[in-house]
Amino acid sequence: MKVELKKIQRRRHFSDDFKRSVVRDYEKGYATVSELGREYGIQRAVVYRWIYKYSNYNKKSSVIVEMKESSTKKIKELEAKIKELERIVGTKQINIDYLEKMIEIAKTELDIDIKKNFSTPQSNGSGKTKKK
CATH class of the missing domain: 1.10.10 (Arc Repressor Mutant, subunit A)
Incomplete structure (x- = not known):
């Protein structure tokens, strides 16, 4: 039984x-x-x-919408990525400013024109040259 x-x-x-x-x-x-x-x-x-x-904040007919942990974690990861990218962009801008200053110094003090001059004709590169 x-x-x-x-x-x-x-x-x-x-x-x-x-x-x-x-x-x-x-x-x-x-x-x-x-x-x-x-x-x-x-x-x-x-x-x-x-x-x-x-709750003091919620009314009876309102609905509570709460972000899940994965959403908050994803937001934090994206914010960290944005900070990293902003840091990289800042570093790149510093490098660009440095190189532009070096080009300017090369032109004024050493009389070397590094920037491309659009009025000069293009070179033929490594093509065959005509013999005279």
């Missing part, structure tokens, strides 16, 4: 102060809803319910 055992669901009760502290952590940006759920072992739907009930 088999005995069927039913699993007893444990039901936890949280104080209003605890719920308000979780909502406060969310509002201050200390953690996302998912992080709070994992930290306290609470389902996200429960955390959202508490936010709707105890």
Whole structure:
């Protein structure tokens, strides 16, 4: 004879102060809803319910849209990439300014014209030259 055992669901009760502290952590940006759920072992739907009930910022008919961790991580990576590219562009601009100054010095002090002069005819390159 088999005995069927039913699993007893444990039901936890949280104080209003605890719920308000979780909502406060969310509002201050200390953690996302998912992080709070994992930290306290609470389902996200429960955390959202508490936010709707105890939040000072959310109205009853409004919907909370929260960026996922991957989105925030991607934004941070893109911001880091932008900073790196700005640094590279700055370095390149310094190099360009340096080379332009060197060309200017070569022209004024050494009387060497390095810039291409458009009035001179093009060279034939390594092509065959005509003998006279």
